[in-house]
Amino acid sequence: LMAKDLGLAADALRAGGIDAGLGGRAPEMYAAFAEGEGATQDFSGIVHALRATTTDRNGPAS
Numbered sequence: 191l192m193a194k195d196l197g198l199a200a201d202a203l204r205a206g207g208i209d210a211g212l213g214g215r216a217p218e219m220y221a222a223f224a225e226g227e228g229a230t231q232d233f234s235g236i237v238h239a240l241r242a243t244t245t246d247r248n249g250p251a252s
Contacts, residue, residue: 192233193221 196217203210223236 193217193224196220 200210200214200217203214220233220236223239227239228235
């Protein structure tokens with residue numbers, strides 16, 4: 191369901207001529223995650239996976 195929703199959002203961005211950078215890549219990133227290590231996790235698992243790959247350990251920008 192999450193992959194479907196992300197795909198619909200990306201389609202809407204493209205239809206509106208909006209270059210959303212990472213937002214446009216979200217469907218493919220989530221699909222790759224869900225097919226691999228995220229197969230047994232809920233949708234929040236991708237947040238943990240992305241945090242584990244970042245070099246910024248200061249947390250979210252304020």
